[in-house]
Amino acid sequence: MRDVAKLAGVSHQTVSRVLNEHPHVRPETRTRVLEAMRSLNYRRNLAARTLVTRRSNTLGIIGFETTLFGPASMLYGIESAAREAGYLVSIATVRNLEQTDVLGAVDRLAQHAVDGIIAIAPKTAVTSALMQAPSELFCVAVGGAGDAEAVSTVRIDNAEGAALATRHLLELGHTTVHHAAGPGDWPEAHERREGWRRALEAAGAPVPPVTPQWWDAATGYEQGRAFAADPSVTAIFCANDRIALGVLRALHEAGRRVPDEVSVVGFDDMPDSGFFLPPLTTISQDFGELGRRSLALLLEHMRRPAGDGSVDQVVVPPTLVRRASTAPPPAQIDPAQIDPA
Structure with missing residues (x-):
């Protein structure tokens, strides 16, 4: 960082502000710092940043091995929303939607020091596993029926x-x-x-x-x-x-x-x-909206005091798309009205 500051002709505090996207940096200064970073092939030390901030800026996503359109689209929607918000994503997939498999995925993500977990939860075993996650690890479930009393959920109605x-x-x-x-x-x-x-x-x-x-x-x-x-x-x-x-x-x-x-x-x-x-x-189903809502809910939980314990249920309304596969039923003909001739 000191090398970048020297090349750009700024203080190392200014380089830090640019890295953290602080709004009070002049555009020309920001451009000069970014050009210096590219010239020196500078990359921030994420491990060191995690030690200082106690946040990895990484979110965990739990998915499962499937070609089904809904769950695959949910995964894409969540990952896109996290990326747009400036978060890295670590994805853990499970082969079976059983509680022990999901708990293993939670443990793998916790070892990577993720700040929170969003889990695609089409079956109750997933939400049951999230209930057993470490108390300091914030979790949100996406999909399912929203019947878990201890896990916040975002789902389609x-x-x-x-x-x-x-x-x-x-x-x-x-x-x-x-x-x-x-x-x-x-x-x-x-x-x-x-x-x-x-x-x-x-x-x-x-x-x-x-x-x-x-x-x-x-x-x-x-x-x-x-x-x-x-x-x-x-x-x-x-x-x-x-x-x-x-x-x-x-x-x-x-x-x-x-x-x-x-x-x-x-x-x-x-x-x-x-x-x-x-x-x-x-x-x-608006899978992009599901991703945005689930991320917003997870970030909201992360801002709350430790041990807050509140649970939210967010329901996204679906819409009917009318195309050519529906029409009034065929007219019913009364046999008595049929002309024998």
């Missing part, structure tokens, strides 16, 4: 998203809406199932039976084949867009036209969903 999809189909004139469900042990799938159910009950519509499955197109295809074989099915709400893709294929193979005979709605608004055939009506 999955129940309201499902209700939006269901009400949309009912308002088009469908007498009921069938549901191609996600896995039974995922809180987000459960919330979407409950939001669908409550919307039907509020409208006085029949509630068809549900068989929880997985999140992929293959299980959507199997559910779609069953729906396609039932002529009474005119509207289907799918727990995510990948399930909807499988349902659309099954309906196409069975000769059930979408949306002329059957309307389909997904959940997630994947980048490709607008290119399905037909383009998919779906529920959009």
Whole structure:
């Protein structure tokens, strides 16, 4: 730092202010210091800075090995928000969403002296593990059902998203809406199932039976084949867009036209969903907003007094994206009105 100060013709305190992005440095001075740093190939000693400030300026993110659009997009949204806020990120991934695996990830990140942890938490085992993190390590969960009493959570309102999809189909004139469900042990799938159910009950519509499955197109295809074989099915709400893709294929193979005979709605608004055939009506999640909200909540907790113990639940509303996969149901013809000739 003294070498940089000498080359730039400033004090070492000025170099420190530039490094810490202090606002009270003249632009021309800042430029001169940055040019001196580049000339000398100077890099700040982060280990020394951590010893002085007791902060590493690094955040930990816990993710899991998956190709699912939602969790992968959450990870990207969180990392982008942290980078924009000037934080380094250390990512620990787990193979299984079990409490012992997540606790191991918490321990690995704690050994790297992260200032806080944001964990993608689609299952309750993740929030249960965060509850056992060291008291001095601030943690925020993203996703899931937000039912943890001791962990602050940022999540999409999955129940309201499902209700939006269901009400949309009912308002088009469908007498009921069938549901191609996600896995039974995922809180987000459960919330979407409950939001669908409550919307039907509020409208006085029949509630068809549900068989929880997985999140992929293959299980959507199997559910779609069953729906396609039932002529009474005119509207289907799918727990995510990948399930909807499988349902659309099954309906196409069975000769059930979408949306002329059957309307389909997904959940997630994947980048490709607008290119399905037909383009998919779906529920959009703002993963960038999830990342910003989770980071803001973690930083807020880090500013609070030690042992504050307060827990926050932040819910981000979803939106309905209307495309070409939904329409009013086909007109029902009264057999008595058919001309025998």
